[in-house]
Amino acid sequence: MELIENIDQINSPFKNAVITIGNFDGVHKGHQSLFQQVIEKAKQINGTSVAMTFDPHPLKALGISGPPLITRRDQKLELIEQCGIDVLLCIPFNMEFAAITAHDFIENFLVNKIGMKAIIIGADYSFGKDRLGNVDLLKTEEDNLGFKTIVSPWINNTDSDLERISSTRIREIVSQGNVDQAMKYLGRHYQIRGKVIKGRERGGSQLGFPTANIKLHDELCPKLGVYAVTVETTKGNFWGVANIGFSPTFGDHIFTIEVHILDFNHDIYDTRIRVNMVARLRDEQKFANIHELSEQIKKDIETAKDILEKNGHS
Structure with a gap:
């Protein structure tokens, strides 16, 4: 082109x-x-x-x-x-x-x-x-x-002969966290992009789940919560779980996008990654302590694996 x-x-x-x-x-x-x-x-x-x-x-x-x-x-x-x-x-x-x-x-x-x-x-x-x-x-x-x-002619949503596919409707869907529906309008998963930056360095040390902290490049951010994702990095493509929000368990009220990349052990600081939003798992929530949060993350990972496998992601 x-x-x-x-x-x-x-x-x-x-x-x-x-x-x-x-x-x-x-x-x-x-x-x-x-x-x-x-x-x-x-x-x-x-x-x-x-x-x-x-x-x-x-x-x-x-x-x-x-x-x-x-x-x-x-x-x-x-x-x-x-x-x-x-x-x-x-x-x-x-x-x-x-x-x-x-x-x-x-x-x-x-x-x-x-x-x-x-x-x-x-x-x-x-x-x-x-x-x-x-x-x-x-x-x-x-x-x-x-x-x-x-x-x-207008192109309609595959689930409805009445609903026209439009950028406005896609913004609504993503903002509501219904990223699985976005596929029907986009023909691909909604993707966010950003640079991996230094975070609060507690994912691996405190929770046992290291995360890539992203400085968001995009303007449209999905609804706060936890998502099953696939991640495109300079080291290859991987499955992951992303948290978008303020990490209420820690109480510091700082907005972050953190991605735990499964089966991943590479240094990708200062590189750009692409995160494909496959499905929303749950709302962000405050846990009584770090142990409870860590146990929930384990459950999130297993749920994400099931969803990604059913979606045919290799």
């Missing part, structure tokens, strides 16, 4: 460009379907599949407090590349870009600069200054500018 991060990098139009545009936060099943439609249409006309997204999120660029992102920039780019798109435009969104009228955006940018021959978008997509651009405007410009507008 060719990544273009500045409009000035485009020296000439792409061959028969088929494009889709959006924030694509989460790169969920709806987005994935959109990308596949773009790829298929590009094949039909011997063209180039193109996706356009923005950084930062337009709401944040306009000084509006936007929702917490499901996928930060690095993960979003990785996931779009995995979908097989030829070219990804990750355009800096600023006040100057926001001031471009919808008509100018279509003619000067999409058609003349990118070489658009077809655009595939959702029915409610809007763009341009004051968000006055929409499907109707695109269709009125088709014949004059020589491109085709294709409206993509």
Whole structure:
């Protein structure tokens, strides 16, 4: 995949460009379907599949407090590349870009600069200054500018023909701790990323369960509690149990994300790890003493093993 991060990098139009545009936060099943439609249409006309997204999120660029992102920039780019798109435009969104009228955006940018021959978008997509651009405007410009507008149908949750897959719904699910449900919308487990930092160094010495303490990279944090997880590290992939919260048994009221990685004995301080949230096991709770907490952790580990095995994780 060719990544273009500045409009000035485009020296000439792409061959028969088929494009889709959006924030694509989460790169969920709806987005994935959109990308596949773009790829298929590009094949039909011997063209180039193109996706356009923005950084930062337009709401944040306009000084509006936007929702917490499901996928930060690095993960979003990785996931779009995995979908097989030829070219990804990750355009800096600023006040100057926001001031471009919808008509100018279509003619000067999409058609003349990118070489658009077809655009595939959702029915409610809007763009341009004051968000006055929409499907109707695109269709009125088709014949004059020589491109085709294709409206993509909504993709629904596999459990319901009525519930549309959306980034908003995924945020709700993750925030509620229902990470097992997120798989149905994302097509993968919800993942948090972060650097392993020095913690309070009591997991191994006091509890008998050493933990990797994570400085969270992501904006969207699952509900506080204990989770069965898989962990991607520089030393390989492992099973684990994660605690998200304030460790109430210790009473120091410091927010942490701690991951006990099973059958693991490596130094991974200052490295980045990825934690795939498979299932929520329980709420965080305060125990009478460290011994009781340690006994509960043993039970959590066995429960997590059962869940991970049933989920087919090797």
